[in-house]
Amino acid sequence: MGKEKASAALFDQLQAAIEGGEGEEIVGKMKGIVVFDIDGEKWTLDLTPGSRSVKKGAPEGKPDLTLTISDENFVKLVMGKMGPQQDAWVIHEGLGGQNNLLLAVFDGHGQEGDKVSRHVAATLPGLMANSSAFRAKRFKQCCEEQFPACNASLRKLKTVNSMLSGSTGVIALLQASSSLFAGSRLLVANIGDSRCMLGRISSTGVVSSVSLSVDHIPDVPSEAARIRAQGGRLEPYTIGGEQMGPTRVWLADKDTPGLSMTRAFGDTIASSVGVIAQPHVLEITLEPEHQYLVLCSDGIYEFMSNDEIVGIVHAEAEKGALPAQIAKLLVQTARHQWMAEEDGGVDDCTAIVCFLTRGNLKPGALTPAPLPPSPAAAGISRPSISRHAALRMSGTPLVDLPQQIDVAANATQAATAPLPKAPSGSASGRKLTAEGGQSILAAITQGR
CATH class of the missing domain: 3.60.40.10 (PPM-type phosphatase domain)
Structure with a gap:
């Protein structure tokens, strides 16, 4: 369980970085196909023009840049200091x-x-x-x-x-x-x-x-039924063809927002597929x-x-x-x-x-x-x-x-x-x- 959660968290960090969130000052300067070798586990970032994506595993061809780094230093590099207490x-x-x-x-x-x-x-x-x-x-x-x-x-x-x-x-x-x-x-x-x-x-x-x-959470049948009735999709993260972590709420045709709960304050995008504040x-x-x-x-x-x-x-x-x-x-x-x-x-x-x-x-x-x-x-x-x-x-x-x-x-x-x-x-x-x-x-x- 710990490994699955750690991998999912790592995916979150990379995804946030390439989408212009935390770590954008680092990832935003990179070009082409970039590979992070993090304690022996490879993650590929596709930063070619018109494409910004991340997946687990090595790329099919030769990468433009390979960074070998420890998990601890990766967090410091991409995430900077830990964010505010929420x-x-x-x-x-x-x-x-x-x-x-x-x-x-x-x-x-x-x-x-x-x-x-x-x-x-x-x-x-x-x-x-x-x-x-x-x-x-x-x-x-x-x-x-x-x-x-x-x-x-x-x-x-x-x-x-x-x-x-x-x-x-x-x-x-x-x-x-x-x-x-x-x-x-x-x-x-x-x-x-x-x-x-x-x-x-x-x-x-x-x-x-x-x-x-x-x-x-999506594992509660009545909650899952409401999300599906509103057009939402329920599945865990899929990284390199492998599902890991808890079931999450997604839009039908987009890999967002990936919310692990079915009721919340905020989460405007998720509310379009049945996430409510009731x-x-x-x-x-x-x-x-x-x-x-x-x-x-x-x-x-x-x-x-x-x-x-x-x-x-x-x-x-x-x-x-x-x-x-x-x-x-x-x-x-x-x-x-x-x-x-x-x-x-x-x-x-x-x-x-x-x-x-x-x-x-x-x-x-x-x-x-x-x-x-x-x-x-x-x-x-x-x-x-x-x-x-x-x-x-x-x-x-x-x-x-x-x-x-x-x-x-x-x-x-x-x-x-x-x-x-x-x-x-x-x-x-x-x-x-x-x-x-x-x-x-x-x-x-x-x-x-």
Whole structure:
């Protein structure tokens, strides 16, 4: 699996370079038939006039140029430094003047995926809070209306090209109660493949996960049927006659866009063949056995099952670890697995961990906080090589955050000003405390 994914990723890099994306400054200067010999694996670029293509294997004739290079140096040459982190997350207490807690993770993809995920994170909560359905507590209807509305707002932006870029989205909306969240209503809505799960501890101590989101991928029969009905084509990458990697969405007669999910914000080209921004929505009542809530991007679960993720959360919580420590451990564990499985390649990793039954909320912790005039959300992690969060609490911007911060939950909003850079290499975090100073919630994100 690792080799297939690595080859597919390599194809992505070459394809982006010859189509004028990342690496164009290198590939754009080449002419004719160019062969990259990358750690013994040959890739042929046809850069003759009127043709720009890439395929696995050696050319039929003699190439005009052959470059022998290691995989590590190839990435540096063609891709330059790794691109911006494309994950964003949201923590917002008292959304729309109600006694609730909104959590969300957005995972961007494509050349401008970071811009897409940031726009959705900054826009969707405000659209929800200002809708009549939200004010009437018809939260399912609200999500079904406002996810597409957020997608429409994205397409109107002149500063973001979402033709071949997009983002997943998963949100969890909790209604607080005096015993923290036990007995509360929980709504989860998602598009794409970012996940939300519960950690359930049975009366006999058995730990298990409860999936609350749906992976919208071409392997789901109902999703595949919609794509085909809209004229889309579903198949993996075909490189040198060999299929590899996951099934992807393509136009009927063109090898684009190659999207590995069937629902997303953005992805305008893919939307012409059935990729939609309509969410799957689930509403449940939390029980005492539901002790943890986890939201994460696919970088976390690529090499871990939901049960393994919940197992880590529970094991660490039993040792007295705080949510911020657990979220950080999930990110670190996922990154180590990526480096082991993918020869050093690492996806963006974001995890939100929430304790549902440990302790009681501080009095007034979820005091309704009105949104600013323009839609915004709290706790957005800036997608960049340097990770940080920019929050506004009681009107005071908090920037260049350390790895973990404590904030009182009332009146927390997002900074609407441009987000400044944080110290390089730091992981951004956010923590909500309960009565007695006990931490119940944290978000940690780290890029490639």
